Amino acid sequence: MSITPITPELLSIVVCPVCHTRVAIDVEKALLVCANAMCALGFEIRYGVPVLLVDEARK
Ligand SMILES: [Zn+2]
Secondary structure, three states, rough: OOOOOHHHHHHHHHHOOOOOOOEEHHHHEEEEOOOOOOOOEEEEOOOEEEEOOHHHHOE
């Protein structure tokens, strides 16, 4: 099982739960990072699934 089976198709539908901006993947940190510079929250990818929870988001 791949660590990050995040596909471009998945990325194209995932948005930040806070500001509803598209997210980009940070492969090194295994994070999805909100593309909105004013928000820029990072969402952990846990077992290949992005954890899009505001409570668990990282600044
Ligand atoms: Zn955001």
